[in-house]
Amino acid sequence: VVTYDTNEYIYDKNSEEKLNITALSFIMSGLVIAEKCPDLDAYSAEMTLDVKKRYLGTGLKVIEMKIGGKYTVRELISLALIGSYSDAMYLAAITVFGSEGDCVNAMNQKAAELGMADTVFVDLNGFEASQYSTARDVAKMFKAACENSVIKEIMSTRKYTLSKNEYREKATGNFDSVSFSNSCMIINPGTVHFYNKVVAGKSGTTDAAGRCIVTRGEEKGNRYICVLLGEPQTTDRDQNGNTIRYDFIDTKN
16 A cells, blocks of 8 residues: 555555566556557557457457447547456557557556566566566556546546447347446445445456456545555455455544
8 A cells, every 4th residue: 555646655565576467457558558549539440350369268358349340449448447358458459559569568668667677568468477567566557547647537437338339249239338337346336345435446357366456545635556466366255254345544634
């Protein structure tokens, strides 16, 4: 736990341990795309069969976007950061950078600029086990993302509406839009984990990496960044089966 404005560490445990951060990597891929593409609504990306095949059989979340459907880069990075859809970020990356590799290079260059000395990105979404970061580095990355107005707005969104009738391969019925709830449950009012003092966040979970989450919380005018990496997936309830809840307590006030 670190103060947002003064970088003072309030709580620190194993914050320099190198761990896989899974879908938290979307924060950096989204950030470098947003910085390279000043008008996220001007770029039009088309879903292709090759993009759909990119994550076939990996078990990663993909969205059933229609082949030939056109999407803005803003829509794509929103779907990735809010819903953790890997194909959406991949399509955004190759549209703006030309290739996944060039986007990953930009991610590592940005990490170096931010002083993230213990971080290596290998892909866009944290799927490859060989990439790693630390809680301290994730806090630096998250603060930089929150300083970008576009990324901050996306990470604060509780429910995202995509106004594309052809967004799915097998859409049924007539509809003008479809909504996606934020997969970071702590900012999703529709879950028991919702916590109204958290104003932005991103989470990710895999069997290998465990539960990972980074959030920005606000209490009595003070702002904090909280990072949790490598949490086992069996610790969200106490011995009585009740959901474990946490609270921000401002010890200075």
